[in-house]
Amino acid sequence: MAPKVLVSDKLSETAVQIFRDRGIDVDFMPDLGKDKEKLAEVIGQYDGLAIRSATKVTPTILEAATNLKVVGRAGIGTDNVDKEASSKKGVIVMNTPFGNMITTAEHAIAMMFAVARQIPEASASTHAGKWEKSKFMGVELTNKTLGVIGAGNIGGIVCDRARGLKMKVVAYDPFLSEEKAEKMQVEKVELDELLTRADFITLHVPLTEGTKNILSAENLAKTKKGVRIINCARGGLVDEAALAELLKSGHVAGAAFDVFSEEPAKENALFNLPNVVCTPHLGAATTEAQENVALQVAEQMSNYLLTGAVENALNMPSVTAEEAKVMGPWIKLADHLGAFAGQMSDEPIEAINICYDGIVADMNLDALNCAVIAGIMKKANPDVNMVSAPVIAKERGIQISTTTQDKTGSFDGYVKVTIVTSKRERSVAGTVFSDGKPRFIQIKGINIDAEVGEHMLYTTNKDVPGIIGALGKTMGDMNVNIANFTLGRSDAGGEAIALLYVDAPVPAEARAKLAELDLFTQIKPLVFDVA
Incomplete structure (x- = not known):
């Protein structure tokens, strides 16, 4: 049938x-x-x-x-x-994921022109029979500085179009390498520098916990007087009420929004303000x-x-039906290893090295690589998948290398992921036990045996007495139940790590209390998709 x-x-x-x-x-x-x-x-x-x-x-x-x-x-x-x-x-x-990139980028450029020359307002005035030529004094885009927040697929197209308009382009993107920025002919900067330098700011990032309200009241206050702000990405990236106040005061000269914190947007703080251009989420709305x-x-x-x-x-994952039965747990492990590495890195990733040992070396490594890369990229883009992740990594200039080897240790097979940034390397290894459950077996070269849970807490410290007690008491005081507690150390008195599998997210207050103890060099909450 x-x-x-x-x-x-x-x-x-x-x-x-x-x-x-x-x-x-x-x-x-x-x-x-x-x-x-x-x-x-x-x-x-x-x-x-x-x-x-x-x-x-x-x-x-x-x-x-x-x-x-x-x-x-x-x-x-x-x-x-x-x-x-x-x-x-x-x-x-x-x-x-790639069908409407050009259309959305073009809409952002169109909105930038519209707000720079007050086109909608001037059009309405002219249709009304007024001839207010002196009222609508615009600004040129040529030689202006465009700040692009998010230089991925759509943001990269916007950068290219803006350079064609003879604009100076600065980009903030934690995952943009210097090499890739140079190739794109844009200047990679931190967010604060972008805010103070840009004449126009355009956003091209997904809405995540890390990007939500990225243009907060505090960050908007840092912007250059006379700045114009364009958002054709996602509602919730900008504090719309704070932006409205800055538009009224004249600090922000104009704004162009295609997306809003609540949609359909029937009411919004930006509506009916002069020199604010609004469209009803038209970013992908072209025939093509x-x-x-x-x-x-x-x-x-x-x-x-x-x-x-x-x-x-x-x-x-993108695997055949025959492969799925055998590879399913290993693909989940690969995703967990990538997610661990991605969540641990706050710097642009230059390279990802993946080593397959033993039985896993004979599996579909393309699918496993994609799972690792997707896990890493999820921190920046929750919508990434095993197909789009390698494309995004390539666009960002991240080098991917894979090695295989015969069985070298006590496990029938394992996967080791190493990410390389300009400052350091981080590695994590894991295996799949006979019960089909992924396990972390090594972090930073320190051997462990840790079950993977949805919510985890990772800490580093010197190997001194009191660590177990400090973690246990703090979690207990915060009513956070520990399902699994794993410790490891390089040598006696040397560097040590702890990995806690907990039943709920670790509150910020608990992390602050641990930091006050002056025992830990790193305290990092982690989240894994274990469904």
Whole structure:
């Protein structure tokens, strides 16, 4: 029987035809996604669900989706899909991460022109029969300094276009290497320097805990007087109320926003302020981009349903069905090792070295490499997957090297990940035990045996008495239960580490109390995807 796909949002007819041409039974109901109850009634018939942003794939929908194997999102954002529930249900979630990069970058450039020359306001005035030529005095972009926050895929395109406009470009991106910045012909700077130097600031980062409110009231106050700010990335990156006050005071000369902290945005502090350009999340809204992502998702879903090939999956590695049974635990280990290394590094990564020892050296190393790189990159971009991660690493000039070796120790196989920055190297190794559970077996050359949990606390210290007591008492006082406690040291009295698997996130107050004890040289909370 042919696979059956439901298209519940507005995809192009060309994309729908791709399913038909591949021999897939497809129902095109572009308005069904807005009706949650009706969708829940019919979803059980389908193997695949192709969506945009209107359809919400909730646990309720997934519970009714008794035959569903794959959800394909035409676009990059998957906030409307419950990925954890999808994973538990065994449903693959795919997106199309590269289909709308140029369109979004062009919109940011267009918004920059619009706010520089007050085009929307001048247009409205002229349409009203006024001829207020002297009122709308703009500024040139040529020779101005553009500060780009986030120089990844879209930010990199913006940098290139801005240089074509003869702007000076400075970029803040913790994952941008000096070598890559030089190749892009941009100046890599820290955030504070960007804020004080830029005439225009444009944001191109995902919304994470690290980037949320990156342009806070405090950081906005550091900006150059007369700055203009553009946000076509994600709502929540800018304190909109604080920006509104600076616009009113004249410190900020203008702003152009395509995204808002709450959407659909019916009310906002920025609305109706002079020289503020607002659009309703149009970053990807061009005919070309919508067609590209629709065609892409149709091809990806067809390939999976007909051949089992997995592309651009957010919750499943790109491996064959035959490999999945054996490699599943090792792919999870690779992701954990990458996540550990990524969370431990606050500096631009120049190289990632991965060593495979013993039985794992004969597995699909491309998939394992992708899992390691994705784990590392998740700190900067939670939407990264095993397909997009290597592309992002390459664009950022990160060198990836892989070595294999015959069994060298007491384990049948292990994986060791080393990341290299301009200042240091960090390494972590792990293996998979017979129970299928990943374990950390070495950190910084110090042997350990640590189970991986969702929430962990990593500390370094000199090998002195009182460490176990200090950690145990502090966690107890904060009502944080320790599920597993692992210690390791280089030698007696030398460097030592502790890795705690805890049942809940370690509060900042607990970390502060540990720091006050003056026993620890490093205290780092870690989070792992163990689902």
